[in-house]
Amino acid sequence: MDSRDRLTPSTAFIDELNASVHRAMAETSPAQPPQLTSYPEQTQLWAAATTAVESMHTELEQLSLDIHAHPEVAFTEKHAVAAITEVLRNHGVVATAPAFGLDTAIHAEVGTGKVAVAFLSEYDALPEIGHACGHNLIASAGVGAFLATVAAVREVGREDDVRIVFLGTPAEEGHSGKEYLIRGGAFEGLDAAVMVHPFDMDIASHAWIGRRSATVTFHGVSAHASSQPFMGRNALDAATLLYQGLGLLRQQMPPSDRLHAVISEGGQRPSVIPDTSTVELYVRSLHSDTLVDLSARVTDVCRGAALMTGCSVDIAWDPHPPTLPVRNNQALAQRWRESQAQQGVDALPAGVVPESIAASTDFGNVSQLVPGIHPLIKIAPEGVALHTEQLREAAASPEGLAAMRRAATSLAHVGLDVLFDREFRSVVHAEFVETGPQIRVNEIFP
Ligand SMILES: [Zn+2]
Ligand SMILES: [Zn+2]
Structure with a gap:
């Protein structure tokens, strides 16, 4: 018998993988902040959204920490729903919960226009370990992005031209809450749906299988x-x-x-x-x-x-509806990179981190119906995996909260450009069409 410790997996492969990711990162040109000349109000709208997130950062952080301190598993997220709807109400937005037939889903809308963007919040925790996937940060980022977009749109008096949608989407862990929202009609008539997810790296577009x-x-x-x-x-x-x-x-x-x-x-x-x-x-x-x-x-x-x-x-x-792979919209992801660059963060484009490092999310089902992004925000030191105690601690850390605030701002920037930049919107739409037809999960797996 040799003396090798068989219970300690070798790190040789993951070390080489990480080294190759770092080589690819070094060869990738960093994103640059945009010129903000794509449409007349772009500078004003982006600045208004940034200011709005700054002005409510305490509320957003408290919301994240409150949800983190009250972990609720899939379909039981009553505390989170009450906390989120209260923040919305404090900003003059009436939210509906239950919504789309789900007790712990939330729906809010501002504006009466035809062009529409949805901001998504998750808030469910894992059994036993709590918020080890950081959905408390997703919750605040979605709320912050929605409210910042509303504030920016009100500042330029364009509420009649657009529709800004907030969707609280329960039960991601081990379930597919978003699929029930899809069947309830939550994603009809949208031009884009956007959300973020915590991670140990900043990645604008990553594979989810x-x-x-x-x-x-x-x-x-x-x-x-x-x-x-x-x-x-x-x-x-x-x-x-x-x-x-x-x-x-x-x-x-x-x-x-x-x-x-x-x-x-x-x-x-x-x-x-x-x-x-x-x-x-x-x-x-x-x-x-x-x-x-x-x-x-x-x-x-x-x-x-x-x-x-x-x-x-x-x-x-399929005891629960299946989840589909995420169809990342590269036009939206590129705009995300530019907004993150404006805030000093270099979010990696698609292709740097290998597709083999992948998990699954019910946002996949959304992204096969509506152009969308699900970028990853770095809240923990590299190497910290999702669903671990370290990730749970990071989800309540100052670094995690700061990443959440930047994410709220960038989601709002991307959303505003979809709403007001007609040319950008058509590029986003054209890319979606080019990457295949809409896919409904209950049609391919009846
Ligand atoms: Zn998870
Ligand atoms: Zn998650």
Whole structure:
């Protein structure tokens, strides 16, 4: 036996990955602040939004810290909803909650025009660990961006020309709250939908892969494992073959895709052939089409495992609606970079950080219907992962709160340009059309 500590994973790969990201960062030209000459009121509107966020920074920080101190898991976010609607009310905005059929969704609108932008806030926490995904900062950034956009639009007296929408979107963690909002009509008639997410780097456009889940149940025949094993049909064998089959399938998958599974039920005692077993699995893929394909292949592996063991199988796909990959709008992302540059932050463009470092979000479903961005803001030292205690602490730190304020300002800047820069709006729209048709998740996974 060598003395290598097998319980300590080698950092060789992640070190090389990080080094290659840093080499790519060094080769990327930093974003420059924009000239602000795209349309007549641009300088005034951007300045008004910046000032508005500055003037309410204490309220936004308190809101973040309040939500952070009262973590609520998916669909139970009552404290957060009350806190957010109170801040909106203090700024003269009447918000509706419940909204779109969800108890803890929020809807507010200002303006009566046809051109419309939505600012999204998440506020759910993780079970046990709390705000380890920093959604408390997303909440304040969305509220701040919405109110700053309203303030800027009022300053130039253009409320009749535009519609500014705030959407409080519950239940992102382990669920797909935004998909229910989509089905409730929350995203109809919008020109863009924007939000931010905390991270350990500033990235304007990053890959988020689509995700489906399934509960797979095998049914066999129980028998005494010693006296009459030949009279049994072993459901645990089926689960084992499925688990092995997924392992073999991995080699034939695209490199960005992911499969995870656990056997959550596999029998009671060794002397009894198990007649039931259950496997919980996730399938993730970089594109909607490849998510469809990978799901079909996994279904085949489930059926094959059942056939080999003489069991039957029930495959319950999608106990929650699936999430689609995020379709980042590069025109919007570029404007985000310019606004962040104006505030001294260099947000990386697409392609610097590899697509293999990716998780999933229900914003994917939104971004397949409406042009959108989901940029990442650095709130923690590099290397701190989402869903960790360090990230949770960072989500209430001065650095986290400062990043949230800059994010509120930049979301407002991007939103204002969508609302008032006709040429920019058409570029955003044209890019969206060029990257494929709108995709509704319940149409590709009926
Ligand atoms: Zn998360
Ligand atoms: Zn999150």
